[in-house]
């Protein structure tokens with residue numbers, strides 16, 4: 001039997017194989033963040049497809065933190081009953097489900113929130129041109145509490161755990177990064193200060209969910225900006241989280257300002273330019289070459305960073321980004337570079353891909369990282385599916 005089908009464990013969660021569906025914005029909810037029948041069916045398909053652990057993406061803990069129009073919000077108790085339906089169908093097919101909790105910070109979309117985005121410091125995003133308002137200490141404390149309350153609701157709905165979104169340039173990553181966190185108070189100024197928001201969130205969640213509930217993190221090992229998070233700093237973050245009791249670490253990279261480095265692959269310019277004004281189109285065209293270069297696809301593109309983290313912690317590590325070939329995925333686990341293989345776009349195209357991998361020895365994954373799904377779902381609010389032409 002392939003090592004990919006050996007059971008694994010994250011905290012007290014028993015997982016039937018080594019495959020994780022990494023967090024994915026689905027654009028299958030209503031505009032006010034409630035699930036739809038299509039959302040439930042999408043998660044049923046995924047669970048049926050054999051994946052051990054599913055992470056739905058970007059559940060918002062605060063309406064001010066929403067980056068996408070059709071994502072779940074967990075800032076209200078009324079969502080608990082909705083979410084139970086998702087958990088039930090997933091559990092019905094023997095998979096586990098962990099909710100990713102997030103706040104967009106300066107990457108929140110003012111068109112969705114109707115408010116000026118906030119951040120640790122007023123550092124303008126060079127791609128969206130958003131300059132956030134600096135959060136007050138009271139707002140920071142409140143947001144930490146919002147993560148705690150979001151986790152409480154998710155636990156009440158029956159989820160097997162939560163994942164703190166500390167990657168991809170969202171608010172937690174903004175606090176960790178000296179590039180976006182220029183504060184000189186207790187929330188910045190040193191690696192300790194910059195970590196305080198994340199460790200505060202961990203503690204706020206832990207105090208509500210009890211000692212055994214798995215709390216995972218998705219974290220940037222590299223922001224790809226000067227003074228941003230880099231692997232050695234990420235190791236410090238991860239060791240601290242391990243000391244606190246984190247159950248697993250998913251290692252990723254990139255912030256929105258750097259374009260497509262988080263997802264890598266082609267950049268479908270027709271979809272990038274769709275709906276943009278003249279000036280924006282012009283500016284995007286100017287940046288096209290460098291955006292494409294930075295986004296060039298490589299197999300297992302964050303594996304080197306995951307392997308660095310893995311060397312420094314004992315908790316399970318999830319490798320995400322460009323995992324496409326069976327042999328490579330087996331090597332990753334056999335060689336101890338990571339413990340789980342996390343995929344996003346391949347599951348959008350083939351929700352049953354784990355079953356396909358189990359069936360024979362071939363390489364059934366047919367996702368080409370064309371990124372039409374990324375643009376349609378994330379930029380144009382279209383429902384999660386493959387849009388390859």
Ligand SMILES: Cc1cc2nc3c(=O)[nH]c(=O)nc-3n(C[C@H](O)[C@H](O)[C@H](O)COP(=O)(O)O)c2cc1C
Pocket residue numbers: 022023024025026056057058100165167168218252262263320321322323342343344345346373374377378
């Ligand atoms: C449509 C789409 C939505 C995504 N949504 C999220 C998300 O909500 N949270 C997150 O951490 N990452 C998100 N990602 C990033 C993926 O989880 C993953 O890190 C990235 O796509 C690389 O993995 P892959 O090569 O297997 O697609 C998203 C990616 C895509 C394409």
